[in-house]
Amino acid sequence: MIALIAPAKRLDYDSDLSVEDFSIAEHLKESKELIKELQKKSPEDLSSLMGLSVNLSMLNFERNMNWQVPKKPSNEVRQAIFAFKGDVYVGLDSETLSKSDIKYAQKNLAILSGLYGLLKPLDLMYPYRLEMGTKMKNEKGKNLYEFWGNKITESINVLAKKNNSKGIINLASVEYFTSVKTENLDLPVYSPVFKDFKNGKYKIISFFAKKARGSMARFVIQNKIKKPEDLNKFNLDGYKYSKKDSTEYSPVFLRN
Numbered sequence: 001m002i003a004l005i006a007p008a009k010r011l012d013y014d015s016d017l018s019v020e021d022f023s024i025a026e027h028l029k030e031s032k033e034l035i036k037e038l039q040k041k042s043p044e045d046l047s048s049l050m051g052l053s054v055n056l057s058m059l060n061f062e063r064n065m066n067w068q069v070p071k072k073p074s075n076e077v078r079q080a081i082f083a084f085k086g087d088v089y090v091g092l093d094s095e096t097l098s099k100s101d102i103k104y105a106q107k108n109l110a111i112l113s114g115l116y117g118l119l120k121p122l123d124l125m126y127p128y129r130l131e132m133g134t135k136m137k138n139e140k141g142k143n144l145y146e147f148w149g150n151k152i153t154e155s156i157n158v159l160a161k162k163n164n165s166k167g168i169i170n171l172a173s174v175e176y177f178t179s180v181k182t183e184n185l186d187l188p189v190y191s192p193v194f195k196d197f198k199n200g201k202y203k204i205i206s207f208f209a210k211k212a213r214g215s216m217a218r219f220v221i222q223n224k225i226k227k228p229e230d231l232n233k234f235n236l237d238g239y240k241y242s243k244k245d246s247t248e249y250s251p252v253f254l255r256n
Contacts, residue, residue, distance in 0.1 A: 001190075001228070002160050003109050003169040003220045005213065006176040007119075008086025011127050013078060015095075019102060022079050022124050026155060027117035028069055034115055034130065034147070037138055038064040050134060060129040070124035080111055081121035087207055088171075091214025091237070094121075097221065105221045107163055110156065112176040114144050118155045133175045145179055153181040160187055167228045169220060171213040190228050192216055193252045194239060202245075202254050212239060212253070 025031070041049065041064075047057035070077045081094045081102070097105065102121065111119040114130040130136075132144050140147045156168065170177050170191040182189055194212035195202040215236040225231060231251055232241040238255045245252040 001108065001167050001169050001220065001225055001231075002156060002163070002165050002187075003217050004156070004172045004177065004180070005088055005092070005109065005111055005217055006132075006172040007080075007111055007113050008084040008089055009129065009131075010085040011083055012085045013076065013083065013127060015082075017073075017078065017082055019079065019082070019099075019122075020073070021102070021122055022073055023106070023120055023122045024070065025116045025119055025123040025125065027151065030148070030151065031116050032069065034136075034138070034144075035064060035067050037136065038130070039067075049136060050129065050131070052129070056129070063127050063129070067126050067128065070126060073124060077124050077126055079122045080113075080116075080119040080125050081105065081109075083125055083127070084111070087210035088214035088217075091211040091216075092218050093214075097218070101221050104224060107159075108165075109217060109221060110159060112152065112172050112179055117148055118152050131175065132179050148179055150181050150184055152179050153184045156180065157184075157186045166226065169216070169231065171217050173210075188228075188249060190231060191250050192231065192234070193250055195245075195252065195254050197254070197256045208255075212237060215239075 043057040043061040046052055046060055052060065105121045109121055112132065113119050114132040114134060115128045116125060119125065135143045138147045165187060167187050168185060168189045170189050194209045196205045196208050198205065216234055219234050219236055234241065234253060239253040242252045242254045
């Protein structure tokens with residue numbers, strides 16, 4: 001099965017890496033088009049467009065101006081699965097995955113990206129800030145959803161066909177999964193839900209749900225999950241499958 005996750009705002013380009021393998025993202029032509037648009041924008045423009053502070057707008061202005069097509073790992077370029085940090089990636093804990101896990105992830109995990117479209121775990125990336133929901137006008141439309149059109153969906157279909165996958169596991173946020181044209185997918189989508197017990201009832205708590213989505217991605221990778229029903233065996237971080245709260249395409253996991 002193909003698992004989809006969202007990127008993170010927080011990045012890490014400082015920690016040591018033991019993995020030397022890398023790959024090149026498939027949509028760099030489109031990335032270059034977007035960067036050209038971003039390079040036209042001043043720090044003040046970026047602040048207004050993305051709601052950034054003065055410091056963050058200057059940082060990302062410099063990132064945009066220095067961006068190049070990634071070719072090999074360096075202090076400024078690293079593999080996506082190790083570059084992103086944040087709640088989902090705390091759960092994924094990629095630094096502790098084995099080499100065989102990373103190899104499996106390369107074929108069965110994809111990161112949806114506003115700038116890169118679709119990233120495989122070992123695809124190289126420069127640091128950037130461009131959330132999928134950004135309303136940035138471009139030659140193809142008024143936002144990034146219109147810019148990417150059906151390209152991300154087509155890439156997912158190709159990846160799934162290569163692996164004889166039986167389904168797509170949606171572990172991404174609504175903002176990012178909206179970039180996928182579900183009506184054009186060749187496979188059914190399974191969207192796990194994670195709820196924690198608080199104030200007398202089970203509810204989705206954003207921080208915990210994000211981390212759980214990363215843990216589910218890790219579970220899929222380490223257990224080589226191939227059948228949708230095997231997702232129900234997920235039991236990391238204290239979560240357990242709740243049959244009575246679940247539907248066929250939306251398995252629910254509860255934690256006390």
